[in-house]
Every structure is written in C-alpha cells, then in structure tokens.
Amino acid sequence: MADSGATSAPKPSSSVKLVLLGEAAVGKSSLVMRFVNNDFQENKEPTIGAAFLTQKCNLPTRTIKFEIWDTAGQERFASLAPMYYRNAQAALVVYDITKASSLQKAQHWVAELQRQASPGIVIALVGNKFDLASANPASDTSTGGDDADATATAEEEEDVDGESDARKVPTKTAKAYADEEALLFFETSAKTGLNVAEVFTAIANAIPETSLKGPRGVGGQTNLGRQEDSARVNLTGANVQGPKEGCAC
Amino acid sequence: MFNLSNLVQKAQQFIDPTLSITGPSSDRRPSKATLFRHQFRLPETQSPLQEITAELTLSPHHSTRGSSGESTSHAQERDRPQGNHYVGKLHLSEQYLCFSTQGSSFLNTASLSASSAFTGQTHGAGPAGNGFILPLCAIRRVERLHSQSYMFALAITTWNGVSDGKAKPGSAASGQKLTIQLAGSRIQCERFCDGLKRGLREGVREVENLRAVVSECYSEYLLSEDGDDKKSHGNEDRKPREHPDTGLGMVFKYPGNARKLRDATKIRLWREYLRENGRSATLIRQPTFHKLIRVGLPNRLRGEIWELTSGSFFLRLQNPKLYIQTLTKFSGQESLAIDEIEKDLNRSLPEYPGFQSEEGIGRLRRVLTAYSWTNEEVGYCQAMNIVVAALLIYMSESQAFFLLSILCDRLLPGYYSQTMYGTLLDQRVFESLVEKTMPILWDHLAKNDVQLSVVSLPWFLSLYINSMPLIFAFRVLDVFFLEGPKVLFQIGLAILRINGEELLDATDDGTFISVLKSYFARLDESAHPRSENPKLRAVTRFQELMVVAFKEFAGITQNTISEQRSKHKGAVLENIESFAKRTSIRNLGPESKRLSVIDLGFLYDRFYEVLYERQQRDEIMQHEAERKAKAGRMKATEVVSGFSGNNPEVGRVALGPSPTQMDYDGFREFLAGIAKWAVTDSPSSPPELNGDKQNHSYFGGSTRSRSTTISPWGSGPEPADHEFMKRLFRRWDTDMNNTLSLQNVVTGFAQVKGTKDIMSNISYFFELYDDDGDGRVDRDGILRISEALLFLSRRGFEGNLSPSPSLHDLATSPERRENRDEQFLSSISAFIRRCFEYADPDHAANQVRQAAADLASFSIGSDNDSEDLVDLSDPASPKPNPSSPRLLHTKIPLSPTPSTSNPLSPVKAKATAANLALDPNNPLHITLPTFRMVILADEVLETFFESGFSASFRLLDAPQPSHASSSSNLTTFSNAAARNALAPGAGASVGGAGVGVVPPGKGLRGMLDNIVSDGMRVAAEVRRRMDEAQREEGEGEGEKGHVEEEGEEEGRDGELLEGAETADVVVGKGAGVVGDLLGPPGEGKKEGEEGVKGRQRSVSEASKILEFER
C-alpha cells in the first residue's frame, strides 16, 4: 500500500469507504490499479468476492484515506454487492464507453445505491476506456471531467457514421443522465491514466465534512444518514470540481 | 438481467439437504434416506434398506495400529484377545454395506456425546466414526459362522487388492477378513442376510467398474511395491505397475518441503495402515485413520483419501467414464460458462508452477468445462477455478471432476449457484456463530462498522485456499473432506479467537484485513516463540489453529450449522429475491417507466409465479407419466423411499436454468389471474379431479407435489381461450419467438395500462385487428372486434364504466349494474351497425351509392326504428324471455344471398339490405379515423376505451374469485348478480368463445344473460355465414379459427381425461408394489424356509451363505 500520502503538516485525516460497481470487464480493477499503483496491467490477482485496497488522497485542508472495495467481475457476484456497498460513503459506478449495455447496468447500480445504500453516498459515474474512442485530442486528456466532456461531445457529432471509433455511448447521453441524478461524471482511461486521479479527488472533495470523523470513527454511519440533504445539494458535477489538487498517487 | 427468483425458490430445496424444506411437504424432518446417504457419503441412488445393530471384529493383526495409539476409553471394546471390537450399526443399501460406530455424522442429530464435548474429540473416531463403507461388489465372500454368543455371525472377505488380483490363486494374504456379529432377533438377522444376499448377487455386475476405478488409486501402487505383496505372489516376471495419476504434483512437485512435511514418514505409516485395514474401496476406518488425517495426508495419497472421505469415490465407482464421456459429448461446443472459465484460467493459483504451464491449465480447463456441462445451473462460478486448481495438484482430472460434484452438491450447497445463496447464508451463519462465541469481538466489529463477512467470505468460498499458504489450506481440506462443512466454521472461529486481541484494536476494514493477512503469512512460525518449554516452542501457529478449532470449538457440530442455516435461510433468501427483483424491474426498459413500481413488482411476481407453477406442474405430471411407464420394473425400494433413481446423482442436470419465457398457455393463465374476462366459461377440469388426487399423495411428500396442482391450471381459475387473447399475445410478442419475456409482458401492459389517453387506446385496439398493418380493418375484423368487445364485457366491469367509479357504485342495487350491462350490449350492437354504416368499400367506385343507401337502413334485423340492436327500454316487460332475444334471432337468417324461402319473411327486406353490407362480394373496411369516430359516438364505448379496458386488468388487490366455480361467474355480470345465480344446474355451457346456454327461469338476469350470449352468438353466426359464403364461392382463404379452437378444446379435454386415468393406473400399481414389499406372503414364506435351512446348515462349523468365486 503506497503511503506516499504522508504529509508534512498534521492535516486532519479521515477514512472513506468507497465501492466500485459496474458490469464485468468495464475496467474497475484497472482503474483501482491505476489509482493505487499508477500501473496498468492484466489483473493477475484472482478476486474472490471483492478486493480490498487503500490509497490516500491529499486535499489542501485534509487527507482522505480511501478504503476501496473492488467488487468481483462475474454477474452472479452481483447479489453479494449489498454486502460491499453497505455503509460506503462513496461509489464509483463504472461503464465502458464502447459498450452500450454497460451504461444501462451502471444506471441500475446508481438506482440501487440511491435506494439501498447510505443516504449521503457520493456517486461518481465513470465512463472508462476513453482511449478507445477515436480522435481524442491528446492535449485535452489531462483536463478535468467537464472539459473532457466538452471535447468528447464535440466529437460525438461526427462519429455518427462510426468510422473506426469504438465509442458506443455518447458523452452527452451519459452526462445528461449524470446531471439528472446529480452524479459526478467523468470519462476516464485506466490505460492512459486520463482523469483517474481526478475522479478520486472529486469524490474526496464531495464527501461532506460532516460525515468525516477521524479515521471513520464511531457513529460515522449515523452521521451519514442525517446529512443526506446537504450532501445531495453539493453534488452537481460543476460544484465539486473545486480545487484540482491531485491525489498522492 | 436477473431472473433469479425462481432459482432461489428452487434453490431453497437444496440449501441444506439435511434441512427441512419449506414447501408443501409438511414433514419438517429430512428423509431418512437423505440422512443415510449423508452419513456414509453415498450417491443419491442409495437408500437405507436394512439396519441392524452389530459388532465388528477385526482379526488380530489389525490391532497393531488400531489400539497402540489409543490411550483413553473404549478399552474394554478394543483389548479383547481376538482383536478390535466395535459396536455400531450395520446398514445395507442397494449397493453398499456400511458400518459405523457413530450414529451419525452429517446428521442433524449429530452432536457429540456429553462426555466428549469438552475435549472436542470423538475418541479419535471423528464424527464419521469407525467402520467401513463397502461396495457390495468389493465383497468376495460372506460366510456364516457358528457362534455361541451371537445368533448370527458373518465373516466377510473382500476383494482387497482386486486390481492386481488376477494371478492370485487362492491367496489369502491380501484377502481381508472381518467378522460381524449381528445383534437382533432371528427374523431381523435373517432378513438382513437375505437382503445382503440379493445385493451381492447384483453386485457381481459392478466388479469390472471396481477394478477400473481401484486401479487408479495410489494405494494399490503403494502396496504393490510393498515387499509383503511381492513375496506372497512370488511372480518376478510381473511388469512394474504404472504409477497412477496423483495430480500435477507428480510433475511440478507438491507444494511445501517434503522433508519438513515428513512426507516419507507419513507414507510409511499409511502403508502400514492400509496393509492391515484395506485400501480404497475396502478401507476400514479405525481410530488411527482419523489421526493420520489430522496430522496431514502425504502428498501422493492425499487425492485418494479425499475421494474416499468425501464420497466422490463412490460417484466415480458408479460411473467411471462419466468425465471422459462428458468431455467427448460436448467437445467443440461453446457456452457462457466456457468464456468465463477461459478468462480465469491464467489467474488460478498462478504461483504454483503447474498452472504456469499448458499442462496444468489444460487440466483445469477440462475439469471446469466438463462440470459446467453436467450442472448448467451452476455452470461456472469464480472461486471454483481456485478450488479445482488446488484439487488438481493432488488428483487426476476425473477424480477432481467428481470431487467438484460432491463439493457443489453436498459440501457447499448453493455456494456457486447463480445467486450464491449458499455463500451468503453461510456468511450469515458464521456471523451469528461469532456473535455467540465471541460477543466482545462482535460488539467491537459492530461498533466500528467492520463487516465481518467481507473478510470471511473468501475463506469459505475458496476453502481457505486463497487465504492461507497452500500447505496449510490443504491440511484444512484434509479434515474438511472427512468431517464436513462444520470444519470451515471451526477454522474461521479459531482464526478470530487467536487474533482476538489485535482485532479488538482494529477500527476499520483495512486494519482488520491486514491483521489477518499477517497472521496467515506467519502460520508456520512458532506459536509460543518465547516459551521455556521446547515442546511448546515447537508448536506452530497452524497447529495451534487446529487445536483451537477442534478443541475449543468442538461444540460447533454439523447440527449447529444446520440449525443456524434454517434459522437464517428465510431472511437471506428474501434479501436475494428482493435484490433480484429490484434489478430485474430496473432493467425492463423505458416502456416500463409508464407503470408504477408497485405494478411492476406485481407483474414480476405474477409472471414468475405462473412460470414457476407451470413448471412444477409439468414436472409432477411428467413424473407421474414416467412413474406409470416405469411402474412395472420399478424397484420396490424406490416406491418405499419415494425416491426414484431419476434423480441425477451427479450435478443435478435436472435443475437446469429456470424458465424466463412464457408461452401462450402460460399467458392465458397469467391473464386469468388478473382479468376476469380471461377466465373460461366452460371449465374442462371439474373440481372433483383435484379432490381425487388427494388420495394419491402417498408419494407426494417426497416429490413435493401438491395434490391440487395436478390440474393443468393448478389451483387458479381455468383460463379462457379467445381469439382476442391470441391477438394480444401476438402483439406483445415483439421478438416473434412465440413466447413472452417479462420485458414483453411489461411493455405490453405499459401500452394498455400505462396510457390514460383514449385516442391511443383506440388505435391500440384497432391495430390489434389490423392484421396487415395497412390501416384498414375489413368486415371480418369488424365482427371480430365486436366479438372481442362482447367477450371482454361478458362479465361486466366493476364500476369502471361509469365515469366516476365509486365504492358506492360497487355496492349499489343490481338494477343499476344491469342497466350498465344493457347499455354496453346495445352499444356494441350500435357499434356494428355504425361500422358498416361508415365503412368504406374496398373498391371505391363500386356500388358506393347502393351500399350507402342500403346501409342507411341497416339495423341488424331490428324491426322497429330503435337505433340500437336490442331494445331494452323495458327489460321488465311481462313477456321477457323470448321477446328480446327475438330481435337478435332475426339476424340469424341473414345469408349472403337473399332467399325467398327464408321462413322469417317479415324481416326479409331489412335482412336483404343488411346483406349487402355483409356480402363478401362487396369488400369493405373501416379505417382508424372511422373506428375512432364510431367509438366516440357512443358514450359507453368511449368510457370503455377511456378506462374500462385498462381497468379490466387488475394488477393489485386483485383477488380473483378463483375458487368460486366458474359456472356462477358465467351467468352473472357482476358480483352482486353472482349471489342470485346459485340456481342449481346453472352453468352448463359450451364453447370456448363464450357462447353460453342459460337455463330458463332466471327472470331478469336470465334474460340479460341470454341477450349477451345471444349477442355473441349473433356475431359468431354472422361470421359463420360469411365463412360459408366464402367457401361456397371458393374465394376465401377461410377463417378456420373457430373450428380449430373448438378442436383444441376437445383435444384438451381428452388429454385431461387421459391424465386422470394415468393417475389412477399409476397409483394402482404403486400401491400394489408397496403391498408386495410390506407383506409379501409368498416370498415371506420362502425366506422363512430358507432361514430354517440356513440354521440347519449352521450346525456345521462354517456354512457359506453366499460365496462368489470370481
């Protein structure tokens, strides 16, 4: 576990339980690998149930220690998911921009989380494998979520006839959905690293202070429950962009 | 998509085979047969035929290892001069002779005796007890001994060493001998012996299988190398035995340091044990056996002992070629499971060199694939790759294949299923055990919101293989296969207990996980590194773990697990079901958003309920049919146990995936449950049938059949079969595959119920009848529509046709309702008239004028100028019965060509005029705008399309009067009227399309009913005439729908009757067999005689009961 997040000043530090959900093979494990180890490779570790990893994320005013649950790939493990998202404060719902059905699945997970998970849970919708969409202006790849959206949306218009573009989910579509449900939204590539750190930073920023109490102290979950309203209000994509400070990874 | 609820339902039955099943079978206890099979790890084909108390005596040379290690109790049993003595129960099944000192092991009742509870040891016997499980085919000879103290004593000689026994003339050296004294009444003993005799005769056929299976066992090889064996045979020219396949370890080395594991010593001890106590099929369990397992099995023998203790050996013995056959049968075929397997092959124990090679990966691929074919319900689940990979280090592919079967079916029930309910359940059980045994730790976890199961789930799912270093995980497996699933729990509890202190400091998942991770990494270190005592220092952490697990948690028995499982089962399944339902409902597509979540939930439940129940009924009926076919040659035992051999012993192929598609009949049943118009008027299965079946439920208990479900429609109302329903079905079947998915049904409902827009409802209806989609409905279609309207309205609409339905309305006087029904009827007649009035001729120029003129006066035979078909202005007229229908009857003579001989001349003129509209020579049609106009011109119809139609589907609070007899439904328009309709003899009716014949003398209601049936008859008649005309003129393709329908209806009746007969026959025969078995007067006598003879013979020292020289 990379402990590079050790800071000079004693900033308040807190743990955030984060769960990754999404159809098999959309790149959940790869995103975690990228975030935790800044690496991209075939997943060699067999994951039974869910893999557990941690990574710290330094914000200007505090340090967030993500406790990441990467859920297993196979469809039937979906019925175990409630075990993992229980009391999670954040969720990364991932789809693959080259596979339309994966967005539908993602929408299911969003609905599931909204109804069954902790009320204040911060959800980020993530369209992965951005590198497979053709004609990505490389210069834009390092920008934040919203900027990436803009470029992708522009491309989308000319992609109608397909060419060599593997993209199946237009950015517009997903973005509109994310806005409607007040989700954070990013398009990422675990392969190139595009936007990966940004997703986690945005989540860290979006976690309401009130639900953070030391390293996930006693009563953390009850706090979550009460803060739902204030938490929701803050969650529109634009508001959370805030400080673009990268995570320590 | 998760269409899992049925799976879950079905799965319940398998969640713990020793548990009671929630279901129709009211018996809360597991069947004796199940308990028996579990105790002796026997295949599903075996049932307990005989049972008798007995004492097993092993000849003196067996005693060497048997008693030397023992220090406690049982001394008086063991130390008699003749050898080792064990008192226990001797059991006989079709193919096995089993003996155990332990009453039970897997059994619910299995708990340790009070005296042993604190030590956690069953005196070295383990829960499986001492004894043997002998395939009858492995018995070479049974002799009856003369004995003073016991009435019956048997000396059993086995085929020990059978595979190399070809050249062994009369050698007694490997002929293993054991003596059993039966303790029971003479009759009991004789019956037992008689059964044994029969079984032995049957067993001869299996000897070849035995030879083949045993030759793959390492023990044979081990003992053939044995000096003793060689000496006794003295045949030096025998070619050296081939080393059997003992897994990848042979090639890639076994994990761990063999010297450190003291593998050679272990092998030596085992060789000794096996030489004296039999090998593979003929192995006898004495206390040393359990000890040798607890200290860890030697590498090469590990696979074989796993096979024997888990019982997968017996599966293999039963069908030695199944593995190869399965691979051959499905070679080249593809499946989802195979794709999933492929993805995981490279990440299954990648740290073991064997799985970095094609050889190892190939084996893993083949075993997983073969299993996925034999059990498609499980298919492939992640974690199976790890478990199988581990097995393959120690055993051959075929052995691993059968062991995987045992794991999935018996040891880890439901773990790898589609819903993984078994995994979730056992996690719940584990949590509750932690709560019970370590309350402080439990509180700590709860307080810090650490969810234990996320940590422990992989332990169970992959049998600790992925959590501990391999060598230790295998030691756990050694005990697990011998003692059963409770071992997983004991180990898990012990892990937490040992790490309790540190875990109490952990306040989050991360710390919790890392504490355990570092513990697992140091299992080989000393548990007491700082101890003065060198002996204590030598104890490793793993040894400590075993001691804590089996001593401190000795109280965790299989019984504990079973109890806890049944306690939590309901909640866990409910969670899964509601998750599956939520998931499914969310995935129903955009159309579904037009229905409320509650309605969707209702449709979901109803849809799967129908599918599930239909499947159950099919199975039961099929079962009966098979039973009938088999009755003659069925084994008596099957009847008694209620368990037929068609229960596949491997992989439960029969389970299959649960249905997700609804055919037309299912759709009818589905509709009948939510719309009363969809219930038939003429039920073909009289309710007595159900009652009849009740008598035959003697096998119902075990087949889970409900007597009432044997009717083809279950306990629900029998559905109608109207053309309208066919059309609806076709319309909803958007994938054109002749079945409906839940998605189809929901989308269909969204269209009829989801809109409040009358215009779209009207077009929807119109489209149903616009077969070719050209925007026109022809004459035939118009008549069909009116028929459908009559069909839909024949039971009235409860309060829905008045614009503002109110509760009050429902309860108001029958008169008001009647009024409404009358209105509807007249509206429909007006509808027909108007349709023809405003229809467009197909050939515009042709006869427009004339048709229009004629149509202007067309009023379907009405002989007054009333606009409506039926004049109901005075329904209570003194001469009710014939008068009103007369109006309708006048229509019947309508014929394509005006006939002067028509007897009903008064209406001839009008009829003639009308004929033009009905004349097939003048094709005409209406368009959607016309249809719309006609509908909107009538207030009643307008209301019907606005709300009545969609309201006729009642999704919620829709308790259909399913148990009210359909006949009373038929004759009424409403519930209010139903009360009046109790007249005897009511409901004699025929015809699938709802043509009712109403007995006279029912006054106003009767008359009204007549009108309705007449109205429908009219429409039918009109159509019939047209068909005739078309046929006559040879230009019609013909509308044979009706004829066909009738035909089908009859056909069904016939089948149904046949079905009833079938049931009778089956039961008759079954009962006969039972009788035979319970009191076979003839055979019983014979037995008795033989018994006498036997006893006479027994005067001689040793007389053979049965001897096979093979």
Ligand SMILES: Nc1nc2c(ncn2[C@@H]2O[C@H](COP(=O)(O)OP(=O)(O)O)[C@@H](O)[C@H]2O)c(=O)[nH]1
């Ligand atoms: N091109 C591309 N491939 C990716 C990306 N992320 C993951 N993959 C590939 O997608 C496959 C599935 O990835 P994995 O992380 O195992 O998905 P998971 O099942 O959601 O955990 C792997 O073959 C990855 O190499 C990405 O951003 N771009």
Ligand SMILES: [Mg+2]
């Ligand atoms: Mg993954």
